[in-house]
Amino acid sequence: MARRPIRWLVPALLVLVWLAVGGGFGPFAGKLTEVSTSDQAAFLPRSAESTRVLAVQERFRAGETQPLIVVWTAAGEKTTPGQAAAATRALASLRGTAGVIGTPTPALPSDDGQALSGVIQLAPDLGASLGGVLDRIGPAVTVEGLRAQLAGPAATRADLSDAFAGIDGLLLGVALITVLIILLAVYRSVLLPLVIITGAVFALGLACAVVYFLADHDIVRVDGQVQGILFILVIGAATDYALLLTARFREELAAAGDRFAAGRVALRRSFEPIAASAATVALGLLALLLSSLTNNRALGPVGAVGIVCAALSALTFLPAVLVLLGRAALWPAKPQPSGARGIWDRVATVVGRHPRRLWVATILPLIALAFLAPQLNARGVPLDETFVNDAPSVVAQATLSEHFPKGSGQPAVIVAPAGRAVAVTAAARAVQGVSGATPVTRSGRPGDAPKIVDGLVLVEATLSDVPDGDAAQETVKRLRAALDGEGGVMVGGYSAQRYDTTEAAEKDTLLIVPVVLVIILLILIVLLRSLTTPVILVVTVALNFLATLGVSALVFTHVFGFTGSDASVPLYGFVFLVALGVDYNIFLMSRVREETARHGAREGVLRGLVTTGGVITSAGVVLAATFAALAVIPLAFLVQTAFIVAFGVLLDTLVVRSLLVPALIRDLGPRAWWPSRLGRAEAPSEPSSARARVR
Incomplete structure (x- = not known):
């Protein structure tokens, strides 16, 4: 009798601890923006030539600035x-105003005489106040008879800030409402979906508090992109883990009738697959630390923190609440015994009767789609496609390109020794794709004496092509080749940064992909005590990823209208999709192994499929829906990442995990578990129906 109060005490204490965590750390989800950065260098390779040029530019400016370009047009007429x-007076009037550094350039006419442009240098650390600064500049540069627009890096950054505005509220709200609707449909219960969502929110609050502390101490970097992915990752993973444990609790409660026994068995049986799943995703994310891109390296530890917090909540808060509530957690539904009826019973029957025919018929379309993967253009997204909707900075840049050289406002920046300034300028002008090159002067007026800092000069080369296109990147390559023999010369600027980032992302993919695959393979070997099955699982999730890229190449081009993808999209898609895709195979195969030990290899896979089919499919739908919520942020990078992960998770859940893997394991029989003892024995007999198998 003395133990009975203790049985209640432990789960009650766990719930109280998590209530304190939720109350104390919950607000940090809305405070991450305080430690977020929009530093341009965060997206650049550490050792790239363009990154070193950016450092030199900061010395020339006595600190980094962000250019804002004002372009005036006369509606088809020539300016006077x-x-x-x-326009020049309007620009000059801004000198000394809040956020403006130095003296703006004079307004210069375009060759066609229909436009004017001038450049204002803004402080780099304006943060959330950047939008307010632009709101003040807009009216100040108004000229009668002309339309004024704001373009350049500062305007683009302001539009990015607007795109991420309210991310902590909008994205989180959409994700939680989506998950709640799915859980209500799956469980047909009042309390259980609320319990699962509460655990996910508590996990997110804890993760955000840890990330806030790390970012505040400059250990990790956070921006709107990383923040959005963290929210989705924690909500999706916490819900997935909760679904697995809840399904086992419901099953054990129906069998044993005692909430404490059901809780113990559910936690014991679910701990290993949830821990293995969390370790797979966390270590896969940490592999991003090998990236040369600062932003990728930031996502690694931030995402890993989120996954650990999600698993911690699912393994402590959730079982404690389930034990305290007992059958009330499932009301008005009733606990279900082991096994499923309906669709998964029929799927198992098909797998059992024709495994080889099924896996061949499943794998061939996946291979065909995988051959389309190289069609995905991951050389970068043009500026006019960066935002899903037309942003003011994009419209302004289009106006600027219409009347001025297309590279205006985003020149290639050449660093050269002061003594070579004339030769370097001449050599740059002779390069195909360069419309003009001039040294940066002390006065800011072309033709004056060059500005020299530490024995170096800057030469700005205006490109003939749009700075975010492939042609501009080819011009950068030609510039670097032409100036290679000058000694001490470096080429940077916007186009060079895009080129270096793309090259670095491709190298990162070639390095990180095999590392992640090895990590996953090792975890699966430890979990399943086998070599054959882990290899099969890794190959199938990799095939699923390639097939998803093939579909994405078609959808991005012919449905969404994108001409390209960000260089990091395939890498992000791989890390999330492969790591998360293995999750469902871990959930399936850990149960299959359990059933195989009792009933043999061929029988065990069918029992495992029937008992886990519903919960894993629900988990896949939840995760796909939460990642799809990223599409509420109108940025091409997040929309593309959302599609790849959401579609890939559904393909993995409904096809790879439900049909391909079970059919392969069924066909192989005991050989699937080589060299463990499960591979050396088979059950003496098999029931004749799938329904009998789970009774």
């Missing part, structure tokens, strides 16, 4: 000298 003078 009076309008040019008025």
Whole structure:
């Protein structure tokens, strides 16, 4: 009798601890923006030439600035000298105002005479106040008879800030509402979906608090992109883990009738697959630390923290609440015994009767789709496609490119020794794709004496092509080749940064992909005590990823209208999709191994499929829906990542895990578990129906 109060005490204490965590750390989900950065260098390779040029530029400016380009147009008419003078006065009036550094350039006319442009240098650390600064500049540069637009890096950064505005509320709200609707449909219970979502929110609060501390101490970097992925990752993973444990609790409660016994068995049986799943995803994310891109390296530890918090919540808070509530957690539904009826019973029957025919018929379309994967253009997204909706900075940049050289406002920046300034400028002008090159002067006026800092000069080369296109990147390559013999010369600027980032992302993919696959393979070997099955699982999830890329190549081009993808999209898609895809195979195969030990290899896979089919499919739908919520942020990178992960998870859940893997394991029989003892014995007999198998 003395033990009975203790049985209640432990889960009650766990719930109280998590209530304190939720109450104390919950607000940190809305505070991450305080430690977020929009530093341009965060997206650049550490040792790239363009990154070193950016450091030199900071010395020339006595600190980094962000250019804002004002472009005036006259609606098909030519601008007048009076309008040019008025535009110059408007620019000069901004000197000394909040956020403006130095003196803006004069307004210069375009060759066609229909536009004017001038450059304002803004402080780099404006943060959330950048939008307010632009709101003040807009009216200040108004010229009668002309339309003024704001382009350049500062305007683009402001639009990015607007895109991420309210991310902590909008994205989290959409994700939670989506998950709640799915859980209500799956469980047909009142309390259980609320319990699962509460655990996910507590995990997110804890993760955000840890990330906030790390970012505040400059251990990790956070931006809106990383923040959005963290939210989705924690909500999706915590819900998936909760679904697995809840299904086992419901099964054991129906069998034993005692909430404490059901809780113990559910936790014991679920701990290993949930821990293995969390370790797979966390270590896969940590592999991003090998990336040369700062932003990728930031996502690794941030995502790993989120996964650990999600698993911790699912393994402590959730079982404690389930034990305290007992059958009330499932009301008005009733606990279900082991096994399933309906669709998964029929799927298991098909797998059992024709395994070889089924896996061949399943794998061939996946291979065909995988051959389309190289069609995905991951050389970068043009500026006019960066935002899903037309952003003011994109419209302004299009106007600028219409009347000025297409590279205006985003020149290639050449660093050269002061003594070689004339030769370097001449050599740059002779390069195909360069429309002009001039040294940066002390006065800011072309033709004056070059500005020299530490024996170096800057030469700005205006490109003939749009700075975010492939042609501009080819011009950067030609510039670097032409200036290679000058000694001490480096080429940077926006186009060079895009080129270096793309090259670095491709190298990162070639390095990180095999590392992640090895990590996953080792974890599966430890979990399943086998070599054959882990290899099969890794090959199938890799095939699923390639097939998803093939579908994405078609959808991005012919449905969404994208001409390209960000260089990091395939890598992000791989890390999330492969690591998370293995999750469902871990959930399936850990149960299959358990059943195989009792009933033999061929029988065990069918029992495992029937008993886990519903919960794993529900988990896949939840995760796909939560990642799809990223599409509420109108940025091409997140929309593309959301599609790849959501579609890939559904393909994995409904096809690879439900049909391909069980059919392969069924066909192989005991050989699937080589060299463990499960591979050396088979059950003496098998029931004749799938329904009998789970009774």
